[in-house]
Amino acid sequence: MGEPDSIILEWVHQARSGNQDAFAELVYSFQDAVYNLCYRMLGERTEAEDATQEAFLRAYLHLNRYDTERSFKTWILSIASNHCIDRLRKRRVKWLSLDEPLPAGAALALSSDEPSPEEATLFAERGTQIQRLLHELAPDYRAAVILRYWYDYSYVEIAETLETTESAIKSRLFRARQMMAEKMRAGSSVDDVVNPLLQGS
Amino acid sequence: MPNMMMRQRMQENLDGVLEEELAEELYAYLNADEEAAEEYSRLEQLDNLLSRAPHVRAPQRIAVTIMARLSHQLQREADVDHMPEEVRQAFLMSISLVMLETMPMMIAASYLVLNAGRDPKLIGRVLERTIALQVMVIDALVFLLKEVEYQLSRDPEKAAVTMSLIPIVLEGILDYMHDQNNGNRLQ
Structure with a gap:
């Protein structure tokens, strides 16, 4: 895990002493990372937005608990x-389905440059397929997969983020990938989406 | 079917943490076992799909919303911190009274439902009454607490007075239910 950036630490110190502008800098720096995680976890833009806000508010209120030896990104x-x-x-307790379809255009807000309409359609379809696969997983498994693939975290980093052991993470990733691969085999439409993209990229 | 150890190695290879020697063993195994090769191919396909998944950008307004929510929350906390001592005490007392009054109500309702469960004729009636009571209590609490929240930043003393109304309202609801019950019995 990389050394904490000195400017990030400076913002943290200032935010701890009540400087809201410094905290705003932290928000600007990490809003995309946090939002992407929330969106991938929850699969719904409005809820992801609310969860992102909540995460930053909690971070501000517990800023004194942040260990400056650790990466701020991992902490948030x-x-x-x-x-x-x-x-x-x-x-789950409310008996709501996790398979609810994504709102139209939900997967279109990509970080890449403006895609052509065809690319946008393919990206949107791929995005929907990815969300469907993720939604097959239990929350703990989903978090491990997201941190592995979207943040390129190692087993150790994922374990630190999710406050568990490295072996537990290996096991979660193992099972999650098995389940998703099975799901891909069962859903033939996945191939139609994946193959053209893989060939074209 | 691939064994557990080979499955583990497949996954470790995808994550790039499998030692070279073990990776060679895995490839040899995959060459010899068609079913295992198919499974590995599916995992590889999934790995490719996930590795190329894009990051979703946060909406532009999100930082502004976060900072606005933070300011609002800090302001509210500051208001509570600056509350006069007697108002704070009144608040604590009203919260205790609300708890004192609602807890036995909830316990009594649960007790009634549990006992009525033995009599099929009674259960419907008890459930209807209990639910009506809970709905009235919750509605009254939501209304009064929203009012308290609204007044807190403007006039904390009024908020404390509103809070102290809660036990009176709850008692009123219980009296109403009691009168209704007696009326039904007389009929």
Whole structure:
């Protein structure tokens, strides 16, 4: 895990002493990372937005608990993933389906440059397929997969973010990938989406 | 079917953490076992799909919304911190009274439902009454607490007075239910 950036630490110190502008800098720096995690976890833009706001508010209120030896990004992602896991568990308690379809255009806000209409359609379809696969997973498994693939975290980093052991993470990733691969085999439409994209990229 | 150890190695290879020697063993195994090769191919396809998944950008307004929510929350906390001591005490007392009054109500409702469960004729009636009571209590609490929240930043003393109304309202609801019950019995 990389050394904490000195400017990030400076913002943290200032935010701890009540400087809201410094905290705003932290928000600007990590809003995309936190939002992407929340969106991938929850699969719904409005809820992801709310979860992102909540994660930053919690971070501000608990800024004194942040260990400056650790990466701030890992810490804020840890808060966000735990919050999303809680939300998903509550959602399950409310008997709501995790398979609810994504709102139209939900997968179109990509970080790449403006795509052509065809590319946009393919990206949107791929985005929907990815969300469907993720939604097959239990919240803990989903968080591990997201941190592995979207943040390129190692087993150790994922374990630190999710506050568990390296072996637990290996096991979660193992099972999650098995389940998603099975799901891909079962859904033939996935190939129609994946293959043209892989060939074209 | 591939064994557990080979499955583990497949996954480790995808994550790039499998030692070279073990990776060679895995490839040899995959060459010899068609079913295992198919499974590995599916995992590889999934790995490719996930590795190329785009990052979703946060809406532009999100930082402004976060900072506005933060300011609002800090302002509210500051208001509570500056509350006069007697108002704070009144608040604590009203919260205790609300708890004192609602807890036995909830316990009594649960007790009634549990006992009525033995009599099929009674259960419907008890459930209807209990639910009506809960709905009235919750509605009253939501209304009054929203009012308290609204007044807190403007006039904390009024908020404390509103809070102290809660036990009176709850008692009123219980009296109403009691009168209704007696009326039904007389009929």
